[in-house]
Amino acid sequence: MSKVIEIDCSTGVSVERDMTPAELEAQAAMQAEAERNRAAEDAAKAELEAAKASATAKLSALGLTAEEIAALSK
Amino acid sequence: MQPIYTQTVGSGGAASITFNSIPQDFTDLQLVASSRIGSASGNYGVRFNADATNSYSWTYITANGAGASSGRLGSASLTELVVGQINGTDTTANTFSSSNIYIPNYTGSNYKQVISDAVRENNATAGVQIMDASLWLKTTAISSLTIRPYAGNGTFVQHSTFTLYGITKG
Numbered sequence: 306m307s308k309v310i311e312i313d314c315s316t317g318v319s320v321e322r323d324m325t326p327a328e329l330e331a332q333a334a335m336q337a338e339a340e341r342n343r344a345a346e347d348a349a350k351a352e353l354e355a356a357k358a359s360a361t362a363k364l365s366a367l368g369l370t371a372e373e374i375a376a377l378s379k
Numbered sequence: 380m381q382p383i384y385t386q387t388v389g390s391g392g393a394a395s396i397t398f399n400s401i402p403q404d405f406t407d408l409q410l411v412a413s414s415r416i417g418s419a420s421g422n423y424g425v426r427f428n429a430d431a432t433n434s435y436s437w438t439y440i441t442a443n444g445a446g447a448s449s450g451r452l453g454s455a456s457l458t459e460l461v462v463g464q465i466n467g468t469d470t471t472a473n474t475f476s477s478s479n480i481y482i483p484n485y486t487g488s489n490y491k492q493v494i495s496d497a498v499r500e501n502n503a504t505a506g507v508q509i510m511d512a513s514l515w516l517k518t519t520a521i522s523s524l525t526i527r528p529y530a531g532n533g534t535f536v537q538h539s540t541f542t543l544y545g546i547t548k549g
Binding site: 307309319331336339 | 383389392394395396401529
């Protein structure tokens with residue numbers, strides 16, 4: 306069972322207790338949301354990389370050199 | 380600069396540390412953290428006054444010796460602050476991160492700024508440094524602070540240490 310620590314700064318008393326079911330549920334929901342956000346970011350990055358690769362291939366097919374293609378993004 | 384309380388995590392670990400009833404007679408607060416979690420490295424998540432609404436923003440710049448990057452999660456897009464660094468199982472065993480989290484004018488009636496600088500220690504080729512500028516978009520005074528691995532991903536291991544300081548100007 307995960308523990309949480311709560312300190313009362315006015316008294317200097319520190320209490321360690323188990324997480325409540327509600328706290329565990331909220332934590333699981335936030336972890337799931339963070340995982341969804343991470344997956345969405347990964348998908349967006351992959352989409353961008355694929356678009357860059359496609360654009361590079363099309364420019365290359367038009368006759369641009371690798372140096373000329375690289376110069377476009379500088 | 381006066382220490383308010385130091386909490387060292389015991390053998391059972393801890394998912395979060397909450398400082399309640401923070402004295403209201405300082406000018407600024409500073410939280411100094413040295414920690415490690417039993418899962419992959421990450422950032423801290425910090426909430427004030429147990430506020431879990433979308434009321435936090437985050438801007439950062441980070442570098443690891445091989446490259447640097449920066450980014451922003453804009454106005455009120457987060458349900459907790461993202462600050463600092465926490466060592467995890469992907470870093471050298473028994474190394475702990477070092478983070479300074481500074482909160483000026485924590486009793487004021489404006490939105491609360493948070494400034495952080497941190498290092499993910501690593502006795503190997505790569506360490507990570509990060510600087511954060513964050514905001515809690517609420518005007519109430521801060522009387523409570525909870526720190527945990529961001530999104531609850533992980534548990535602080537034994538010997539992780541958190542000290543809250545109060546700072547008075549002048």
